[in-house]
Amino acid sequence: MSDARNERRGPGPAQPRWPRPALAETEAGEATGFRFHGPRILLLLILSVATYLLFPAAAVPDLPAAEQGMVPTEDLIAEVDFAVPKNEAELRREQQAAAAAATPIFRYDSIAVDSVRARVDYLLDRIDAAFGPGLAEAESAARLEAALAAASLPARPDVAALLRPAANRSMLRAALRATVDQDLAAGVARSVDLETGPAIQIRLIRNGSDRLVGRDSLATETQLRAGSSRHLPARAPAGLAELQRLVLTSTFRPSIRYDRTATDASRNSARQAVQTIRIDYVAGERVLTAHERIEEDDLERLHAYEARLIEVGRLTAGSGRWLRILATIVLNTLVLAIFGLLLKLYRPQIYRSPRALLLLGFLVFAVTSAASVISAAGLSPALIPIAFPALVAAMLWEGRLALIFALVIAILLSIQPPLGELSSRVLLVAAGAAAGLSVRAVHSRAHGLILGGVVSAAYFVGAVSVGLLLAWDWSTMASHTLYGTANGLAAALIAVGLMPVFEAWTGITTDQTLLELGDLNRPLLKRLSLEASGTYAHSINVANLAEAAARAIGANPLLARVGAYYHDIGKMAEPQYFVENQTRGRNPHDALPANESAAIVRRHVTEGLRLADEAKLPARLKAFISEHHGTQLIGFFFEKAREGVEIEPDDAQYRYPGPRPTGRETAILMLADSVESAAKVLEEPTPEAIRALVDRIVQGKQDRGELDDSPLTLRDLALVKRQFVSVLAGLYHHRLDYPAAVTAPVRADTEDGQG
Numbered sequence: 001m002s003d004a005r006n007e008r009r010g011p012g013p014a015q016p017r018w019p020r021p022a023l024a025e026t027e028a029g030e031a032t033g034f035r036f037h038g039p040r041i042l043l044l045l046i047l048s049v050a051t052y053l054l055f056p057a058a059a060v061p062d063l064p065a066a067e068q069g070m071v072p073t074e075d076l077i078a079e080v081d082f083a084v085p086k087n088e089a090e091l092r093r094e095q096q097a098a099a100a101a102a103t104p105i106f107r108y109d110s111i112a113v114d115s116v117r118a119r120v121d122y123l124l125d126r127i128d129a130a131f132g133p134g135l136a137e138a139e140s141a142a143r144l145e146a147a148l149a150a151a152s153l154p155a156r157p158d159v160a161a162l163l164r165p166a167a168n169r170s171m172l173r174a175a176l177r178a179t180v181d182q183d184l185a186a187g188v189a190r191s192v193d194l195e196t197g198p199a200i201q202i203r204l205i206r207n208g209s210d211r212l213v214g215r216d217s218l219a220t221e222t223q224l225r226a227g228s229s230r231h232l233p234a235r236a237p238a239g240l241a242e243l244q245r246l247v248l249t250s251t252f253r254p255s256i257r258y259d260r261t262a263t264d265a266s267r268n269s270a271r272q273a274v275q276t277i278r279i280d281y282v283a284g285e286r287v288l289t290a291h292e293r294i295e296e297d298d299l300e301r302l303h304a305y306e307a308r309l310i311e312v313g314r315l316t317a318g319s320g321r322w323l324r325i326l327a328t329i330v331l332n333t334l335v336l337a338i339f340g341l342l343l344k345l346y347r348p349q350i351y352r353s354p355r356a357l358l359l360l361g362f363l364v365f366a367v368t369s370a371a372s373v374i375s376a377a378g379l380s381p382a383l384i385p386i387a388f389p390a391l392v393a394a395m396l397w398e399g400r401l402a403l404i405f406a407l408v409i410a411i412l413l414s415i416q417p418p419l420g421e422l423s424s425r426v427l428l429v430a431a432g433a434a435a436g437l438s439v440r441a442v443h444s445r446a447h448g449l450i451l452g453g454v455v456s457a458a459y460f461v462g463a464v465s466v467g468l469l470l471a472w473d474w475s476t477m478a479s480h481t482l483y484g485t486a487n488g489l490a491a492a493l494i495a496v497g498l499m500p501v502f503e504a505w506t507g508i509t510t511d512q513t514l515l516e517l518g519d520l521n522r523p524l525l526k527r528l529s530l531e532a533s534g535t536y537a538h539s540i541n542v543a544n545l546a547e548a549a550a551r552a553i554g555a556n557p558l559l560a561r562v563g564a565y566y567h568d569i570g571k572m573a574e575p576q577y578f579v580e581n582q583t584r585g586r587n588p589h590d591a592l593p594a595n596e597s598a599a600i601v602r603r604h605v606t607e608g609l610r611l612a613d614e615a616k617l618p619a620r621l622k623a624f625i626s627e628h629h630g631t632q633l634i635g636f637f638f639e640k641a642r643e644g645v646e647i648e649p650d651d652a653q654y655r656y657p658g659p660r661p662t663g664r665e666t667a668i669l670m671l672a673d674s675v676e677s678a679a680k681v682l683e684e685p686t687p688e689a690i691r692a693l694v695d696r697i698v699q700g701k702q703d704r705g706e707l708d709d710s711p712l713t714l715r716d717l718a719l720v721k722r723q724f725v726s727v728l729a730g731l732y733h734h735r736l737d738y739p740a741a742v743t744a745p746v747r748a749d750t751e752d753g754q755g
Contacts, residue, residue, distance in 0.1 A: 039354065043361050044340055048332035050365055052325065054372035055416035070470065076288040082308035083277045084301050095274045099267035104196050105259045106218075108187060108206035112253040117180045119251040123151050124173050127163055151250045153243075162239050171236050175244055178231040183224055184255050191220045193258035204256065221252050281305075293471075306417075331415060336364070339408040347401060355506050359396075360405070363389035367409055375418035382463065382484035384419075386410060386428050387455045390435035391495035396508050399437050406432025423466045427459060427480070431488065434458030451496070452489035459484020509618040511558050517621065518562040524615050528569055534580030535571045538676065539564055541731070545672035546665070548727050549720040553712075555664040563624030564669055566617065570608025570625065574600055580677075594641035598634045598654045605629065605657060627666040628673050630706040631658040660709045667710035668720060671698055675724050685732035687725065694724045 086094070130143035144163065145155040153159070163169055187206070194202075194215055201212045225248050229241040281287070287305050288298060343351040350356045371384045386409055394402035410428035413419050419428075438454035460481045467477035496512075503510060520529070529536040543564035550560035575581040576588055577600045589597045608625040638654040661667035674697050682689055698721055701707050712720070 040340065040351070040357060043357060044333060044336055047336055047361055047364055048329050051332045051368050051412065051416070052329050054368050055375075055418065070294050071292065072288050072290055072294065075286050075290045076302070076305075078281050078283050078285050078287050078305060080308055080312055081280070081282050082305050083280045084304040085276055086278045087300060090278075091274065091276060095271040098270040098274050100197050101199060102197070102263070102267040102270040103199050103201055103203050103212065104193075105203045105205065105262040105266060106189060106193070106256050107259050108204065109253075109255055109257050110185075112255045112257070113180060113185045116184055116251050116253050117177070120173075120176045120180060120247065123147065123247065123251065124169065124176070126150075128166075128169060131164060131166070131169075151247065153246055153250060158239065159243065162237065162243060168237060168240060171233060172240060172244060172247075175228065175231040175236075175240075176247060179224070179228040179244075179248065182231075183219070183227065186219070187256045188219045188221060188224050188254055189256040189258070190254050191222060193254070194218060194220065196258065196263070205259075218256060221249075221254070224252070225249060332412060335408060335412045335415070339405060342404060347397070350397065350401075353506065356396075356508075359502060359506055360389075360393070363392060364409060364412070368413065371413050371416075371419065375416075380480050380483045381419060381421075381424040382427050382431075382459055382480045383487055384413065384424075384428060385487060385491050386413075386432045387435035387488055387491040388495050390432045391439060391451060391492060392499070392502060394436050394439035395495065395499055395510050395512070396502060396506060399439055402436030402439065403433055404436075406436050423463075423470070423480075426466050427462045427484065430458040430462035431455055431484065435488075435491070452492035455488030455492060456485040459488055503618075507619060509559075509620045511556075513618065514558050514562045517617070518558070518565060520565070524569060524611065524617075525565055528572055531572045532568075532575035532578070532581050534582075535568050535575060535578060538580050539566075539568055542567070542669065542672045542676045545676055545724055545727050546668050549668045549672065549723040550665055552719040552723045553664065553668075553716040555668065559620065560665040560668055563621055563665060564672065566608075566612065566621050567624040567628045567669055567673065568604065568608065569611050570604035570606065572611070573604065573607040577601070578604070589637075594637040595649070595653055598637040598641075601634055601637070602656055623663065623666050624669055626657070627659060627661045627663075628669050629656040629658075630660040630670055630701075631655055632701075632704060632706055660706055662709050664711055664716070667707055667712050670706065671701060671720060672724065674701070675728070679728050679732065682732070685728070687729045690728045690732070691721075691725045694721050694728075 085091075126147035127144065130140050130147055132140075135143070141160065144160055148155040148159065163172075187204075200215055202215055202218070204211055204213045204218075225245045228244055228248055232241055232244065281301075287301055288294065294302075340351075343357075350360075367384065367386055367389055371381075374381070374383050386406060389409060390402045390406035392402075393405045407429060410425065410432050413428055414425045419425075434455050434457070435451070438451055463477050463480035463484060466472070467480070499510060499512065502508075503513060520526070525536075528539070543561045546560035546564045547557040549555075551557040571578050571581070577597070579587070582588075589600075592600075605626060609622060612622045612625055632655070633651060634654045634656070638649065638651060641649040641654065661670050675694055678693055678697060679685060679690060682693065698717060702717075707717075
């Protein structure tokens with residue numbers, strides 16, 4: 001409440017002003033000094049320099065931004081010589097063609113001829129030995145079978161019969177010798193080696209000479225076997241030619257060998273010899289033609305010209321280069337400073353939080369790093385994960401802040417040279433805005449796919465709109481949409497999955513976490529319902545009052561409800577000392593001194609904080625426990641202590657530890673707690689009586705200064721009171737009139753009672 005409102009308090013005992021939290025002291029002291037703003041300015045400069053380093057190519061002055069499908073209004077004339085390099089796919093295709101066309105290299109191997117001759121002689125010598133004089137038929141057959149098996153030849157009876165005559169063996173030896181010495185020595189290659197590549201010629205290196213020969217001019221092992229029978233005499237028995245071919249197959253070695261190492265080296269040389277430059281331009285030539293649609297080749301030429309201008313600028317000595325670097329960093333700083341100034345003026349709680357600022361800085365750096373990698377790889381701008389920081393900011397704070405955050409990042413990226421096209425700007429803005437504004441419809445982490453769907457729809461609309469404007473083909477629009485859909489789903493799922501980490505880092509409790517903590521089956525609330533059922537029922541009623549009032553003034557109704565669930569958990573330590581858990585007519589406080597009773601009642605706040613720490617409840621909920629009674633006096637026991645004594649008791653022993661409510665939701669809870677407790681003892685809960693009760697309790701809190709630290713306005717209080725009356729009138733709309741009214745016990749949670 002404002003100081004002006006404090007001056008209008010009614011009569012009442014003077015109440016001491018309790019100190020604000022340490023954060024308020026920081027606001028009054030360091031918030032205006034360099035020690036406070038210096039680290040924030042340093043973070044801003046670090047992000048600006050990091051963005052420049054990620055996109056080091058400064059924009060070239062007066063170079064028009066162009067995209068495929070646009071029509072320039074003026075000719076663009078080259079100011080410097082430059083070359084247009086071939087794109088990666090084109091260069092790879094030409095290199096592969098050059099390598100395939102490289103001439104295979106073969107070498108003549110005279111040792112292979114000697115080796116085959118020696119193997120043939122060795123086989124025939126063993127066959128002759130098998131038919132030597134004096135050998136028994138069985139031993140001769142065994143030796144022949146062993147010789148044939150060693151050469152992988154069939155040891156059939158017809159083969160043995162064919163080889164038994166010495167004349168046949170002599171004819172076979174002469175024919176094989178002639179085949180090796182004439183045909184194989186002339187040069188024979190393997191068929192599979194001649195099939196390497198499309199070249200119709202090969203390089204044959206033989207006896208120191210290196211010449212090109214036709215691929216088809218070389219004999220193969222198949223031709224060698226097929227022509228070997230011509231060396232047999234006409235009188236040769238049937239079957240001897242087939243046996244000759246089998247022996248050649250078994251003993252064959254190519255006399256012309258494929259040199260794979262030399263061929264690979266030749267192909268590598270052919271690849272390296274391919275020119276990487278498509279065409280050279282000289283100063284004065286036209287780069288773009290006016291009134292003609294820009295095609296893909298024009299874009300490649302323009303980018304090559306831009307790269308050359310940047311290269312010349314980098315290599316030029318003097319201050320020009322440094323001025324461009326400085327201008328780029330200043331421009332980055334200006335864009336980011338807009339968001340920083342917004343935080344300072346309109347979201348000071350975020351600006352004061354170093355952890356929140358570090359998280360925002362990390363999100364900016366993460367997106368710019370991803371954008372740098374994506375643009376360097378020539379991928380679609382729809383893959384830039386701008387939805388991720390927008391979703392995180394929206395879930396931690398609010399959608400409007402996330403929208404501005406996303407727009408600032410989009411502007412920051414769009415002023416970087418690779419992302420200056422219209423398509424990049426539209427897709428970045430559409431996705432970021434959709435992400436920031438879609439979170440308000442999400443109420444649980446299971447709805448991450450909904451977020452992804454909204455962002456994907458934004459990518460779809462953006463891609464189709466830009467595609468139609470720039471005359472993209474359908475495949476280009478489809479690819480951008482596909483990339484955007486995958487990006488949106490991934491960003492949403494990652495943001496939702498990492499939200500517990502971000503909440504722990506910033507100390508912020510999101511509505512998704514509040515929904516989980518508001519589950520009445522959670523262990524702490526379940527204990528409360530079993531161990532202090534009256535307090536549990538009281539907390540549910542207070543939650544209904546607080547939620548309705550918070551919604552009426554635009555506060556967080558979910559936070560108010562969940563905070564009300566937990567505000568009295570400390571009563572579980574000694575539930576019997578609070579009237580809502582007592583049986584009628586039995587009050588254990590009757591047997592205790594006033595100071596002990598007051599200590600027990602005060603203790604439910606500290607016990608509640610202890611239980612909250614054990615359950616690891618967030619600070620936002622623990623504030624409801626410590627602030628729901630503020631620093632008000634436990635009036636019933638204080639008055640009881642004053643009875644019959646001359647020395648005034650110390651009211652500090654009869655006052656709650658505080659602090660006073662500092663938020664709208666905790667202030668509402670303080671009022672709802674007292675109003676709900678007092679309404680239960682109304683004998684005639686008519687709307688007029690309820691309204692009078694609510695007015696009296698709220699006015700009492702104001703008069704005692706318990707609302708001084710809260711941001712509630714007089715208008716807020718009027719709306720809160722109206723909601724209280726409406727909800728309580730619904731709860732107590734009818735009550736039976738018993739003939740004999742029973743006097744209600746003193747409540748432990750009324751404004752002037754024990755709690």
